[in-house]
Amino acid sequence: MSESYRIAVVGAGGKMGMRVSNNLVRTDHTVAYVETSPAGRQRTIDAGRELTDAATAVADADIVVLAVPDLALPAVTAELVPQLRPGAIVLTLDPAAAYAGLLTTREDVVQAVAHPCHPSVFLERTTKEEWADTFGGIAAPQDAIAAVESDDPAARDVVEATVRAIYAPVIDVHWVTVKQLAQLEPTLVETVACMIGALLNEALDEAVHTMGVPEAAARSILYGHTQVALANGLRGDNPFSDACLIAMDYGRESIVKEDWKKIFRDDELDRNLARMLHLDTIER
Ligand SMILES: NC(=O)c1ccc[n+]([C@@H]2O[C@H](COP(=O)([O-])OP(=O)(O)OC[C@H]3O[C@@H](n4cnc5c(N)ncnc54)[C@H](O)[C@@H]3O)[C@@H](O)[C@H]2O)c1
Numbered sequence: 306m307s308e309s310y311r312i313a314v315v316g317a318g319g320k321m322g323m324r325v326s327n328n329l330v331r332t333d334h335t336v337a338y339v340e341t342s343p344a345g346r347q348r349t350i351d352a353g354r355e356l357t358d359a360a361t362a363v364a365d366a367d368i369v370v371l372a373v374p375d376l377a378l379p380a381v382t383a384e385l386v387p388q389l390r391p392g393a394i395v396l397t398l399d400p401a402a403a404y405a406g407l408l409t410t411r412e413d414v415v416q417a418v419a420h421p422c423h424p425s426v427f428l429e430r431t432t433k434e435e436w437a438d439t440f441g442g443i444a445a446p447q448d449a450i451a452a453v454e455s456d457d458p459a460a461r462d463v464v465e466a467t468v469r470a471i472y473a474p475v476i477d478v479h480w481v482t483v484k485q486l487a488q489l490e491p492t493l494v495e496t497v498a499c500m501i502g503a504l505l506n507e508a509l510d511e512a513v514h515t516m517g518v519p520e521a522a523a524r525s526i527l528y529g530h531t532q533v534a535l536a537n538g539l540r541g542d543n544p545f546s547d548a549c550l551i552a553m554d555y556g557r558e559s560i561v562k563e564d565w566k567k568i569f570r571d572d573e574l575d576r577n578l579a580r581m582l583h584l585d586t587i588e589r
Pocket of ligand 1: 319
């Protein structure tokens, strides 16, 4: 796992491209940075990195990290995958396009996907930098989820080394299938968890701006109870009180649709992904 690889980062000046590149410069890997937009090119140069044209960068790459928007992946893979050397790996950072079958693939090129878990809400953080790093990839350790469509252990090693480098510091890499990764992200963590995060903010807004509760009071009680809700709900740290359980039932009846678990069905996953990828339907 301590081997160094030739890594091409495509979309190096974007949000993820900059994050993964900032980490790759600290490794022994040989990295080529590719970016097409003027703003992204400038960000790459301002960060002290040299740009390489795509054809040169991918020609001898062991692994190509595609940090381009999901909507650009069909065109980018159509252009770049035919140029890869046999045995090379294409790593996307989100499963949607791969699961929807939108990527150009090749028998002798390995398709892989890896998504950061982001630092756990229960992570034991000890430094200011760890507290500040809510996204991960800077100071707070996180896990990553990866899928590799190959039985070759050497390909998995390259993916793991790359994932550990781009999302560093990484504790564990969890291996799943591309479909399972799509069931986790978007369904579990965006459709459910991020939606609930945004809902909490809307509820806070309602308490403050419609009900007229002082904002500091509302924010303080919500932040503390959010921790209790997560610690009790996800880890069973303490039982919810009897009155709280009654209020929770009222909330579930009033807010949550009875058939909400349908979001985990294959056809609903396809509907969700089609919306994300701006498609009418997902064709497999
Ligand atoms: N932003 C996040 O929080 C986040 C988190 C996890 C995974 N992802 C995934 O990471 C990937 C990139 O997302 P992002 O948010 O960083 O996108 P972004 O829009 O911030 O950056 C994409 C970059 O790719 C560049 N680009 C587009 N086409 C290109 C091409 N043909 N060649 C070279 N560069 C090209 C753009 O100029 C841009 O700089 C997506 O698959 C996304 O789902 C994003």
